[in-house]
Amino acid sequence: MDQILPDLILLTGLTGFCACLLVFARQRLSPSSEVVIDEINRLLPQTQCAQCGYPGCRPYAQAIAKGEAINRCPPGGDDVISNLASLLGRSETDLAEDLKEQSMAMLAVIRESECIGCTLCISACPVDAIVGAQQQMHTVVEDHCTGCELCLEPCPVDCIDLEPVSTPPLSEFPKETTACINCGWCESVCPRNLQPQLLYRARQNPEQLTGLDLHRCIECIHCDQVCPSNISLTAAFHTSKEIVSRQRQAEATHASNETRYLRRQARLNNIDNKIVSRPSSNDKAALLESLRARQ
Numbered sequence: 413m414d415q416i417l418p419d420l421i422l423l424t425g426l427t428g429f430c431a432c433l434l435v436f437a438r439q440r441l442s443p444s445s446e447v448v449i450d451e452i453n454r455l456l457p458q459t460q461c462a463q464c465g466y467p468g469c470r471p472y473a474q475a476i477a478k479g480e481a482i483n484r485c486p487p488g489g490d491d492v493i494s495n496l497a498s499l500l501g502r503s504e505t506d507l508a509e510d511l512k513e514q515s516m517a518m519l520a521v522i523r524e525s526e527c528i529g530c531t532l533c534i535s536a537c538p539v540d541a542i543v544g545a546q547q548q549m550h551t552v553v554e555d556h557c558t559g560c561e562l563c564l565e566p567c568p569v570d571c572i573d574l575e576p577v578s579t580p581p582l583s584e585f586p587k588e589t590t591a592c593i594n595c596g597w598c599e600s601v602c603p604r605n606l607q608p609q610l611l612y613r614a615r616q617n618p619e620q621l622t623g624l625d626l627h628r629c630i631e632c633i634h635c636d637q638v639c640p641s642n643i644s645l646t647a648a649f650h651t652s653k654e655i656v657s658r659q660r661q662a663e664a665t666h667a668s669n670e671t672r673y674l675r676r677q678a679r680l681n682n683i684d685n686k687i688v689s690r691p692s693s694n695d696k697a698a699l700l701e702s703l704r705a706r707q
Contacts, residue, residue: 458673486514527544529546539676542563586648590643593641601635606629615649
């Protein structure tokens with residue numbers, strides 16, 4: 413009994429110390445709220461459509477970080493819900509019942525002959541994708557439009573249409589009749605010293621393909637000629653390049669959309685601040701009095 417008591421005290425002390433150490437580590441090593449918000453925002457489509465109930469994608473990301481539901485993004489649909497659930501460790505759910513999923517990208521088109529130049533759509537566009545002037549024809553910059561629909565309601569003459577954006581289909585991967593046996597022959601003949609067998613395994617994973625330097629492949633077909641499984645490696649790499657290219661284009665578009673949205677918000681805030689800081693009648697009177705006193 414005398415021997416057990418010190419052991420229990422020691423065990424209790426070690427347990428308490430480990431618990432304190434874990435709490436400390438969690439506080440020091442857990443990501444900051446801004447890092448979490450950035451990661452959430454990166455997964456959102458950056459259409460800035462406000463259908464989620466927030467004025468833009470980043471405000472929605474901030475709300476999600478505080479516990480808001482992850483199923484309020486119609487443009488993102490099931491893919492965004494799944495990615496957010498995986499990131500945050502939440503359960504996947506269907507899109508919120510009060511929202512309708514947007515099945516494909518849309519583009520706003522102004523029937524310019526009917527436009528009266530009221531500028532209301534310009535004020536409504538969250539990414540400054542509409543250009544024009546008072547009583548002058550307006551037009552949409554196609555590369556900037558996110559299809560958010562926010563310009564439709566303010567238009568007094570209903571001269572704005574939403575049209576679907578067609579995306580050409582990807583080239584299909586060649587059908588594999590015999591699996592890769594990882595013989596390494598393709599690697600031995602590659603003039604760029606790549607690893608074709610690893611590229612083929614990662615053919616649908618843009619991140620891995622980038623890490624394996626897919627862009628350096630010159631599609632010389634040397635690997636096809638020596639493959640004992642008769643796999644069309646060059647055709648597969650061509651399709652893989654399309655996948656990587658589309659992902660990069662989508663990332664660039666998302667970044668551009670967010671940049672224009674943030675610039676617009678900053679501009680509007682600056683205008684509001686200037687309006688708020690305009691001198692009152694008392695300020696003007698005091699200024700005039702001080703000027704007279706200097707004369």
